[in-house]
Amino acid sequence: MKIITLLFITLSAFTFREPAVSYKVDLKQSSVRWTGYYSFSFGEHTGTINLTKGELSMTSDQLTGGNFEIDMNSLQDTDMPANDGGNDLTEHLKGDDFFSTTKFPSALFEITKVEKVKDATANQPNYDITGTLTLKGIKNQLKFPASITSNGSTVKVQAKFKFDRTKWNVRYNSGRFFSDIGDGAISDAIGIELSLLATK
Incomplete structure (x- = not known):
């Protein structure tokens, strides 16, 4: 009897699991902005x-x-x-x-994990997104905070x-990697401002 009950509960969990719904990213309403920084001055490029x-x-x-794909030639x-x-x-x-x-x-970013931020406050990121960024044919994990609303x-x-980078x-x-460039060094960090709007 216990085995039958356990089997029923297990099958019910699979039966009533809500399927994923796909939303298509609206390319006209979405954007990606970048910022590059100098290491020893306040200059930057956007x-x-x-x-x-x-x-x-x-x-x-x-x-x-x-996931989302980026046209590198549009940089x-x-x-x-x-x-x-x-x-x-350019x-x-x-x-x-x-x-x-x-x-x-x-370039391609593929989401592998989304975690809710505990005690997230208003106007602050409420999720952490982890995924794989493929850039120049190289795959690395990338994790960043995000504000997600639906x-x-x-x-x-x-x-x-x-x-x-x-x-x-x-x-x-x-x-x-280059110790002789002095004040001409460029920061290894690239800043990204990502805004996605997706619809059913």
């Missing part, structure tokens, strides 16, 4: 990069998975006029010193974080 596709999976109104500097250094910096970033976008035209028909994900073999003017 820009944008476009998404090519993405989807988010929701189960019981909780984000449980998803653009925005803090300088195009004809006054902006275009030159092309440098696309080259082999940085992201080698001809050889690696896309109203049943849309899902919004907003995040602001930094990641270490050298883990993806982007080492140009890194003080950790």
